[in-house]
Amino acid sequence: MTTEEPRSGLPIEFLHAIAAEAGLDSPPIRMAVEKTRNLPEGTRRDDLLLALLRGALSDSAPEWLLQAAIDSGFRKENRPYESPSMSLAAAALAHPACPDPLRKEALRRCSLPQLGTLGSQRCGEELAEAIVMEFDDRGPHQQPMTPELLETPSTAQLILGKPQLHDTVFSAALERLPKCPQLSGDESGDDDILDRYDRYLASRKAWEGMWEHIVTTHTTRHRQLVDWAPDNNTRQAIRDHLLGTLPWEVESSLLEELAHEDLSGFTISDLITRGSRMLKDGFSKEETRSQLGDAFNALEPKVRKRVERFFDDSDDVREIGLRTAVTWVASRAEGSWRHVLNPAEAKNRYGEPHSWHASGELLAALGQRFAAVAVAALYLWEPDSCSARPSPQDLRWLHSLLLHLPGVTDEVKQKARTVVQHVRPRPRNRWDHLDHKTQQEDQRLAELRAVIERILGDPATVSLGDPKQVTHHELARASDKVLDDYLPQHSGNDDLAERVLLSYASNAHRSKLSFSTVLAHHSAPDAALLQITTDLRKRLGGGPHLRETWTRQVLTLPDCTPELIRALPAWTALTVGGPRYGTAHKAVASVVLAALGDSDEAWTRFATSPASYAGPTAWLRLGDILDASAHGTAWPQPPRAR
Numbered sequence: 001m002t003t004e005e006p007r008s009g010l011p012i013e014f015l016h017a018i019a020a021e022a023g024l025d026s027p028p029i030r031m032a033v034e035k036t037r038n039l040p041e042g043t044r045r046d047d048l049l050l051a052l053l054r055g056a057l058s059d060s061a062p063e064w065l066l067q068a069a070i071d072s073g074f075r076k077e078n079r080p081y082e083s084p085s086m087s088l089a090a091a092a093l094a095h096p097a098c099p100d101p102l103r104k105e106a107l108r109r110c111s112l113p114q115l116g117t118l119g120s121q122r123c124g125e126e127l128a129e130a131i132v133m134e135f136d137d138r139g140p141h142q143q144p145m146t147p148e149l150l151e152t153p154s155t156a157q158l159i160l161g162k163p164q165l166h167d168t169v170f171s172a173a174l175e176r177l178p179k180c181p182q183l184s185g186d187e188s189g190d191d192d193i194l195d196r197y198d199r200y201l202a203s204r205k206a207w208e209g210m211w212e213h214i215v216t217t218h219t220t221r222h223r224q225l226v227d228w229a230p231d232n233n234t235r236q237a238i239r240d241h242l243l244g245t246l247p248w249e250v251e252s253s254l255l256e257e258l259a260h261e262d263l264s265g266f267t268i269s270d271l272i273t274r275g276s277r278m279l280k281d282g283f284s285k286e287e288t289r290s291q292l293g294d295a296f297n298a299l300e301p302k303v304r305k306r307v308e309r310f311f312d313d314s315d316d317v318r319e320i321g322l323r324t325a326v327t328w329v330a331s332r333a334e335g336s337w338r339h340v341l342n343p344a345e346a347k348n349r350y351g352e353p354h355s356w357h358a359s360g361e362l363l364a365a366l367g368q369r370f371a372a373v374a375v376a377a378l379y380l381w382e383p384d385s386c387s388a389r390p391s392p393q394d395l396r397w398l399h400s401l402l403l404h405l406p407g408v409t410d411e412v413k414q415k416a417r418t419v420v421q422h423v424r425p426r427p428r429n430r431w432d433h434l435d436h437k438t439q440q441e442d443q444r445l446a447e448l449r450a451v452i453e454r455i456l457g458d459p460a461t462v463s464l465g466d467p468k469q470v471t472h473h474e475l476a477r478a479s480d481k482v483l484d485d486y487l488p489q490h491s492g493n494d495d496l497a498e499r500v501l502l503s504y505a506s507n508a509h510r511s512k513l514s515f516s517t518v519l520a521h522h523s524a525p526d527a528a529l530l531q532i533t534t535d536l537r538k539r540l541g542g543g544p545h546l547r548e549t550w551t552r553q554v555l556t557l558p559d560c561t562p563e564l565i566r567a568l569p570a571w572t573a574l575t576v577g578g579p580r581y582g583t584a585h586k587a588v589a590s591v592v593l594a595a596l597g598d599s600d601e602a603w604t605r606f607a608t609s610p611a612s613y614a615g616p617t618a619w620l621r622l623g624d625i626l627d628a629s630a631h632g633t634a635w636p637q638p639p640r641a642r
Contacts, residue, residue: 116162119169244336276321333397352545367404476506566623
């Protein structure tokens with residue numbers, strides 16, 4: 001075996017042999033290390049030191065070598081314009097022969113980001129404990145959260161900014177995080193209560209932002225975070241982010257648990273609104289407590305006291321109580337439940353849909369559970385007498401209810417119509433000067449009202465309306481049950497069936513209505529699928545994720561013909577559906593092999609084709625690219641857009 005000679009003149013394998021046979025602190029090793037000290041960039045020396053510490057000297061190493069590795073590792077990490085790597089320093093600090101004073105002195109030299117890097121999962125328990133002792137000295141810890149701590153993070157925040165931490169480091173950093181801010185009185189009496197409240201809200205927002213960063217960074221520790229949460233405020237912040245910020249990253253059983261726990265909180269809002277309603281209708285406080293029965297008596301004393309606060313005779317308090325149930329549901333439909341209720345709309349920064357850990361069946365079941373709670377709020381809805389201008393949030397919960405409720409009864413329809421009739425954009429008068437945001441909200445509210453009115457006109461269509469006018473984007477947002485009802489109602493409408501097929505490019509998470517089932521509704525399924533795929537840019541448009549989803553659906557069909565595969569977008573067909581990410585499906589590979597054969601010239605041209613991931617050339621068809629490669633003709637022009 002040939003071995004590359006390091007610039008010291010000694011091969012690493014030779015040094016290993018010396019270390020193993022001639023003694024740890026042998027002159028040849030010291031000589032080799034010293035010779036590499038002044039090499040440009042020091043890379044060869046670092047490689048040599050790391051190879052020794054992980055190889056022949058993994059059990060025991062001289063202190064001078066450990067010191068050299070630590071010094072070299074720190075110098076490399078601090079070089080500008082170079083990707084930081086603490087591998088060498090970490091190997092020396094975690095080495096069983098590293099003396100505690102040397103480790104402690106080295107860690108004291110580290111910046112906080114360096115400590116976080118060293119505290120990775122592979123650092124070992126001894127180094128992890130030393131890191132905890134070091135950053136424990138760099139307080140303060142557990143201070144109340146402020147907005148400034150988002151700009152200048154605390155020690156624990158900086159440590160937790162690193163992913164894949166050792167368990168000991170991770171747990172210790174959690175315990176030292178800033179605390180949830182509290183709204184307290186001003187002892188001096190000089191501070192305005194509104195100013196204090198504004199500062200509290202800003203600090204609370206910063207604290208929730210801190211937790212958003214943590215759950216986003218440590219996606220493999222969601223269960224640990226939930227189980228660790230030391231108080232209700234922390235658990236609520238973690239739960240809301242897992243449900244509302246990145247639910248696609250949450251493991252299925254945990255997502256279901258968090259959703260169930262969240263929905264159980266509606267009970268308190270329900271009691272507040274029902275109690276407020278009884279008091280408004282003339283019941284005494286004692287009669288109201290009695291009517292609320294066991295549900296009220298089962299509350300913990302602290303929670304029961306909170307509910308009773310709304311039994312106050314103040315009109316303002318009573319009005320808030322009357323709206324509490326609907327406000328609870330509306331805030332979640334707009335906030336922490338928005339992605340769970342609309343998984344197809346959850347996309348990354350490139351406009352591509354997220355891949356969910358939760359199955360389509362679970363998401364559908366969670367939607368139904370939310371709808372059941374929303375129905376209870378619907379029955380408690382009353383017109384709002386306050387002068388606030390209605391917003392889309394006032395109807396979005398009702399839209400979600402109608403989308404996810406398995407069966408819309410006449411009673412639900414009638415109550416929903418009452419809500420829609422009351423919640424409408426307010427007419428402008430000549431003294432109104434509405435800003436652009438308000439005008440946009442009025443427009444969205446009007447559009448939402450129109451959608452709900454179509455649902456209520458024919459619940460089975462769930463806002464789909466006239467099959468001649470419904471778009472594949474609207475069809476993508478419809479549930480499986482809706483489409484399952486809608487398609488048979490319009491049996492024989494091939495154009496509708498084709499738009500439903502196209503909707504799968506935006507929403508592939510359908511559990512009960514498969515792509516092949518919809519295809520069977522077409523009178524000429526094979527011809528239709530080929531024509532849609534051939535005209536895909538004109539009919540679908542959009543970004544790479546739409547092409548990829550369509551291609552995956554086509555390639556899952558059991559009778560996917562070579563002609564159909566040739567009509568697929570070339571780049572997408574060659575990088576989707578294979579055994580590994582970014583590889584071709586075996587049926588696609590077969591088509592390519594059949595077209596190019598053993599012609600080196602054809603394969604060379606094929607490798608330089610203009611097909612691309614994005615842009616107009618992303619729509620070039622595989623068959624056209626193969627023909628041009630095999631026959632040496634000019635590359636085709638991209639298909640026309642709409």
